[in-house]
Amino acid sequence: MIICETKLKTFAVDLSSTRGPSNLFNNHLVEPVTGVRLGDIDPGYHGKYDTREAALPEMQVHVQKMDQLQYLMYAEKKHALLIVLQGLDAAGKDGVVRLVTSGTNPAGYRVVGFKQPTPADLNHDFLWRVHPHVPAKGELAIFNRSHYEDVLVVRVHRLAPVNVWSRRYELINDFERWLVLENNTRVLKFFLYISKEEQLARFKQRLDDPSRRWKISESDYKEREYWDDYIDAFEDMLDKTNTHHAPWFVIPSNHKWFRDLAVLQIITRTLEDLDMKFPEPTVDIADIRRRYHAAEGESMSENPAAIPREWIQEAR
């Protein structure tokens, strides 16, 4: 099922494929060549899933799988996973955070939101505030906004001169490569892509819902005036920072269920690819069984090897 052809790559999604999740994984990958045109991608794409109900069974399978794999990653402590979420206001970054953390053990992940930099942040290089939050081995970290703001909002609002923000793409690539090489980190970057109309509809829903009115600010509406500038900045970001070691995925996000399913599928696929194993026990299991669980008949019969020799002789 094809969303669109771009001159660089087909952005195709077919969640129904019998070839499994790798299909989605591969096809959402922006190939590391220049010329990404967001205008060629349909943010309203939803594959064969017309409703959330239709996507739910697969979503549940993925949430469960992700929970198991995250537990394994936490136990193995060999890999780290960094998930970067970018997108315009109301694109669903918070929703994806809730989704990804819904089935995971809080001990194994951290969520970090990047807001306007503090004066101390601004007196340092732009990555200074980011580095302390990268995931440790065994951990999953989700960045709700990230170091990419320094080539997005900073560029659009001219918060730094061109010569400053324009060299950051390369610095970001180096930084992410550093995380990959030095700490065995998988870096997944999701650009949640919504249309301008969908954004306005979501703002309206916030107005109508007393529990979400607090989220609205005048600046959300003001930012819409810069829509085209943001799209240019996102396109450049995708062009210049989509690398093999830290790929971007453009997620059509007008339909929340499709967005959720696509993100889940890419994460579980990535974790599966790590080929993780539980660490070997640090104790002699048979010995521990014999010494501490000898009174429990059940566990003894489970593992005859652990039954003391004298007991076996007695039984005879």
Ligand code: AMP
């Ligand atoms: P929100 O995600 O809605 O809580 O808003 C956070 C705000 O912080 C957004 O308007 C971002 O554009 C802004 N922000 C995040 N990082 C930076 C940065 N490095 N420089 C300037 N503004 C930033």
Ligand code: MG
């Ligand atoms: Mg906001």
